[in-house]
Amino acid sequence: MSLARLLMDLSNAFGPVGYEDEVHSVIRQEIEPFVDEIYTDEIGNLIAVKKGTGKRIGIFTHVDEVSLVISKIDERGFARFEELGGIDPKVLISQRVRIKSRDGKERYGVIGMLAPHLQKKETRGEVPSFDELFIDASINPDYSKIDIGDLAVVDFSAFEMNGKISGKALDDRACAAISIETAKELSKYLSTPTVYFVFTTREEVGAIGAKGAAESLEIDLGVAMDVTHHEKESDIEIGKGPALTVGGPNIHKGYFKLLDDYAKDQEFKVQYEFGPGRTGTDADNVQIAGSGVPTLLLSLPQMFMHTPVEVVQISDVAGTARLLAGFFISLNGGESL
Structure with a gap:
């Protein structure tokens, strides 16, 4: 499968917070030939293991997506909902949604709001709150089967455009694609460290x-990957490689220097992002697991985060995978921190 197709398939998969099984199926199919073991742990993480010698490294990429949960539905098929994760209600207006019910069947709906003609003049310019939005699921002949607790995501098909992919949930499934590509790269080497590819819930x-996962795996190094904002003002742009988080209390200084030196020596395109405190990523929890885990954070530049049209550059994904694979191989050389 091409990298572009993989990114689109991961984006299109249904994977609300805590219900990532469909995403796991895509990942399993692609990564299984390049790892020695793959399993789902008790909390719902998918973990693929590339067995080796020396260092034990964990790569953490989350595969859940910001989503909606049905909180009420009336006899007409109009459903109220709550958010799971950070969603701006502005991006939901007029969107089509996929709903998965407890019976396992998928149903569809559209997110509506009070028509402009019926709004009061003084409130017409205001952004509606979640309390003012609803999912019209009446198009389904069996909408009465939709119930409280059923989950929904925006129904948007990812597409390729001029070396980029646009779609939903590329935060953080684009980084899951990096993990898959890293496993492929590592399969080219005779000797590697042990690498745990953790697709987190x-x-x-x-x-x-x-x-x-970090508590149970007892790793020597944790590498969290997530997306970051494409902002020219911050000198972080798509197409210019991953952003390495530098400084701050959560990034291990010794391993950061090794990664940065390796990237410079091998002439990989990288950018830098300062981390003054909590990062809002898996890195925050990985570093405090057990008695502490040395942790790095790599961020993939992305446009339009937490919308149905997130955008990433395919070359950034491919380049980050090559960078990580080479860096992991270099760590089997008895480096000192």
Whole structure:
């Protein structure tokens, strides 16, 4: 499968917070030939293991997506909902949604709001709150089967445009693609460290999955990957490689220098992002697992985060995978920190 197709398939998969099984199926199919073991742990993380010698390294990428949960539905098929993860109600207006019910069946709806003609003049310019939005699911002949607790995501098909991919949930499934590509790169080497590719659950509501996995795996180094904002003002742009988080209390200074030196020596395109405190990523929980885990954070530049049209550059994904694979191989050389 091409990298572009992989990114689109990961984006299109249904994977609300805590319900990432469909995403796991895509990942399993692609990564299984390049690892020695793959399993789902008790908390819901998918973990693929590339067995080796020396260092034990964990790569953490979350695969849940910001999503909606049905909180009420009336006899007409109009459903109220709450957010799972950070969603701006502005991006939901007029969107089509996929709903998965407890019976396992998928149903569809559209997010509506009071028509402009019926709004009061003094409130017409205001952004509606979640209390003023609803999902019209009446198009389904069996909408009465939709119930409280059923989950929904925006129904948007990813597409390729001029070396980029646009779609939903590329935060953070684009980084899951980096993990898959890293496993492929490592398969070219005769000797590698042991690498755990951890596709984490529930990052969008507190990085719960990452902490559980980091506690159990007893790794020597944790590498968290997530997306960051494309901002020319911050000198972080798509197409210019991953952003290495530097400084701050959460990034291990010794391993950062090794990674930075390796990237410079091998002439990889990288950018830099300062981390003054909590990062809002899996890195926050990985570093405090057990008695502490040396942790790095790599961020993939992205446009339009937490919208249905997130954008990433394919070359950034491919380049980051090559960088990580080479860096991991270099760590088997008895480096000192």
